[in-house]
Amino acid sequence: MTRKLPATDVVIVGLGWTGSILAHELTGAGLNVVAIERGPWRDTATDFPPAYAQDELRYRIRHDLFLRPEQLTMTFRNNASQTALPIRSWGSFMPPNGVGGGGVHWNAETWRFLPSDFELRTHLVGRYGEKFLPEDMTIQDWGITYDDLEPHYDKFEYLCGTSGKAGNIKGRIQAGGNPFEGARSREYPTPPQKQPYGPTLFAQAAQEMGYKPFPQPSGNLSQAYTNPLGVTIGPCTYCGFCEWFGCGNYSKASPQTTILPALIRRPNFEARTQCEVSKINLDKSGKRASGVTYVDSSGNEWEQPADLVLLCAFQLFNVQLLLTSGIGKPYDPRAGEGVIGRNYSYQVTSSVGAFFDDKIFNPFIASGSIGMCIDEFNGDNFDHGPHGFVGGGYMGAVQTNGRPIQTARTPRATPRWGAEWKKAVAKSYLRSYETVTHGSCYSYRDAYLDLDPTYTDRFGRKLMRLTFDFHDNELKMSTYLTDRLAEVAQKMGPRQLEKHPRRGPYDVTVYQTTHTCGGAIMGAEPKTSALNRYLQSWDVPNLFVMGATAFPQNPGYNPTDTVGALAYWAADAIVNRYLKSPGPLVQI
Numbered sequence: 001m002t003r004k005l006p007a008t009d010v011v012i013v014g015l016g017w018t019g020s021i022l023a024h025e026l027t028g029a030g031l032n033v034v035a036i037e038r039g040p041w042r043d044t045a046t047d048f049p050p051a052y053a054q055d056e057l058r059y060r061i062r063h064d065l066f067l068r069p070e071q072l073t074m075t076f077r078n079n080a081s082q083t084a085l086p087i088r089s090w091g092s093f094m095p096p097n098g099v100g101g102g103g104v105h106w107n108a109e110t111w112r113f114l115p116s117d118f119e120l121r122t123h124l125v126g127r128y129g130e131k132f133l134p135e136d137m138t139i140q141d142w143g144i145t146y147d148d149l150e151p152h153y154d155k156f157e158y159l160c161g162t163s164g165k166a167g168n169i170k171g172r173i174q175a176g177g178n179p180f181e182g183a184r185s186r187e188y189p190t191p192p193q194k195q196p197y198g199p200t201l202f203a204q205a206a207q208e209m210g211y212k213p214f215p216q217p218s219g220n221l222s223q224a225y226t227n228p229l230g231v232t233i234g235p236c237t238y239c240g241f242c243e244w245f246g247c248g249n250y251s252k253a254s255p256q257t258t259i260l261p262a263l264i265r266r267p268n269f270e271a272r273t274q275c276e277v278s279k280i281n282l283d284k285s286g287k288r289a290s291g292v293t294y295v296d297s298s299g300n301e302w303e304q305p306a307d308l309v310l311l312c313a314f315q316l317f318n319v320q321l322l323l324t325s326g327i328g329k330p331y332d333p334r335a336g337e338g339v340i341g342r343n344y345s346y347q348v349t350s351s352v353g354a355f356f357d358d359k360i361f362n363p364f365i366a367s368g369s370i371g372m373c374i375d376e377f378n379g380d381n382f383d384h385g386p387h388g389f390v391g392g393g394y395m396g397a398v399q400t401n402g403r404p405i406q407t408a409r410t411p412r413a414t415p416r417w418g419a420e421w422k423k424a425v426a427k428s429y430l431r432s433y434e435t436v437t438h439g440s441c442y443s444y445r446d447a448y449l450d451l452d453p454t455y456t457d458r459f460g461r462k463l464m465r466l467t468f469d470f471h472d473n474e475l476k477m478s479t480y481l482t483d484r485l486a487e488v489a490q491k492m493g494p495r496q497l498e499k500h501p502r503r504g505p506y507d508v509t510v511y512q513t514t515h516t517c518g519g520a521i522m523g524a525e526p527k528t529s530a531l532n533r534y535l536q537s538w539d540v541p542n543l544f545v546m547g548a549t550a551f552p553q554n555p556g557y558n559p560t561d562t563v564g565a566l567a568y569w570a571a572d573a574i575v576n577r578y579l580k581s582p583g584p585l586v587q588i
């Protein structure tokens with residue numbers, strides 16, 4: 001039996017990055033906010049103490065902080081001619097589970113997108129013509145511009161205390177920063193992290209080749225910082241147990257280290273953990289959300305009525321809840337119609353391994369976001385005309401750890417086990433270095449999310465199905481970026497170099513990034529987008545959907561700076577527009 005609770009002003013589904021930002025902004029505006037979170041409560045002192053936080057087996061190999069497939073999974077296939085099967089062990093991307101969401105165990109590489117990324121189709125068609133784009137590519141403009149988002153990027157970075165060096169302040173190019181970035185209103189809140197030997201060597205090589213290296217923007221802080229909410233973050237100790245781990249030093253920007261200490265003091269905020277939202281409820285008109293239904297850890301079902309529903313459950317689960325709740329028209333790839341599930345995209349990474357005789361790198365001195373990068377081959381920063389593809393990515397020396405179980409880099413011809421393998425690991429551990437590219441993934445007609453016809457979850461709902469493969473455009477891009485990266489790596493003076501460009505087909509079992517995007521994208525019109533420019537559902541105006549769900553395609557950067565900026569942008573629209581006149585914020 002479902003028990004009905006007293007109504008609240010706002011219900012938030014998921015208390016990760018976007019849920020925490022929205023809860024803080026809306027409680028600040030005087031609203032009563034209930035956040036419902038599937039996983040447990042997590043605190044730095046109790047959950048990530050340095051005494052055991054650095055346990056590679058527990059966190060990296062056994063996925064302690066992540067969603068378990070038996071809790072919830074989805075099905076996967078590369079294309080529509082295949083039968084999708086359930087994912088039984090998360091691999092390629094790692095869905096979060098618990099307060100703080102992915103913010104707990106992210107690397108904290110904190111990138112802004114390029115101005116042209118937000119007007120991608122218009123920009124590329126203007127420069128190269130419509131015919132230059134693959135016919136089945138479905139890239140779109142976002143319906144907002146970089147300038148719209150700049151104050152909100154600034155707010156998120158100053159919340160996090162991001163460490164970096166500006167490349168462009170108010171249109172003036174700054175020495176030592178990324179000269180390709182959009183104009184920012186001021187310098188980063190804290191200076192860049194110190195760089196170890198590998199990134200320093202990479203930067204020297206890149207500079208000699210005429211590129212403009214700069215430190216990767218990092219949410220692992222270079223120095224102590226107190227953010228505008230009065231929360232203090234400590235300096236990073238370069239422990240190297242960052243990505244996949246909670247930070248025991250209070251040094252990684254996360255909801256726990258930036259927002260939650262302020263939020264939990266507010267009497268108009270309540271968090272309910274170990275409670276999974278199973279449905280967004282609609283009223284009889286079907287055009288208004290009446291609240292959500294959730295199941296607690298004892299299996300009891302509750303209905304939480306609310307005036308405003310904010311979906312902050314991470315890209316994949318936002319789409320899943322829209323599909324299973326029957327909100328918006330599901331995408332049909334054959335007709336090219338419908339919007340929920342449309343424009344799913346991912347990320348295209350690659351690497352170049354280098355083995356040295358005369359150089360010692362200490363890979364265990366690292367942080368999640370450390371590194372020196374170049375941006376000459378990102379977005380449309382170079383002329384794509386001669387190359388026959390669009391897109392790009394940043395590249396650099398961003399080796400984030402030297403953890404003992406997984407950092408066993410050996411040259412290609414080495415046996416995979418036995419005495420020779422051990423010898424090669426011992427020889428290479430300190431004398432090898434991996435450089436990486438972080439490339440874009442544009443959207444296509446045949447890459448989408450829908451409901452699986454065969455498999456159901458523990459609530460009896462259909463599992464979500466992912467249909468996705470890399471396209472020639474992305475594979476060409478990856479080969480090109482990897483070749484350019486290898487040229488810089490070669491200049492670092494290795495004995496041996498190994499290129500690993502991304503190759504198809506896409507393999508859902510091998511970790512790449514947790515940068516899944518799209519599925520309920522933002523845009524200028526309801527025919528081709530699920531959300532308007534304020535992340536408000538076109539169909540249900542008292543429902544807003546946060547996160548990378550809204551990205552029409554994925555640029556060549558990590559998503560979370562933009563996810564955070566969009567959350568602030570949407571919060572601003574809710575407080576200053578929607579609350580004054582509840583209803584659609586964009587009329588068409």
Ligand SMILES: Cc1cc2nc3c(=O)[nH]c(=O)nc-3n(C[C@H](O)[C@H](O)[C@H](O)COP(=O)(O)OP(=O)(O)OC[C@H]3O[C@@H](n4cnc5c(N)ncnc54)[C@H](O)[C@@H]3O)c2cc1C
Nearest residue numbers: 014016017018038098101102107108109277547558559560
């Ligand atoms: C290992 C790893 C490394 C990463 N590194 C980087 C990086 O360096 N840079 C970068 O930009 N990004 C990185 N990311 C991505 C980043 O973590 C996400 O972009 C960010 O956390 C997304 O914020 P969100 O609020 O959309 O979702 P999340 O922060 O993931 O929060 C979603 C929350 O919703 C909860 N939830 C889901 N479904 C339900 C439900 N039905 N009911 C109730 N609660 C629910 C989840 O448990 C979770 O707590 C990384 C991610 C991972 C996993």
Ligand code: SF4
Nearest residue numbers: 236237239242247367
């Ligand atoms: S590398 Fe720095 S920010 Fe990351 S977990 Fe270690 S101390 Fe924390």
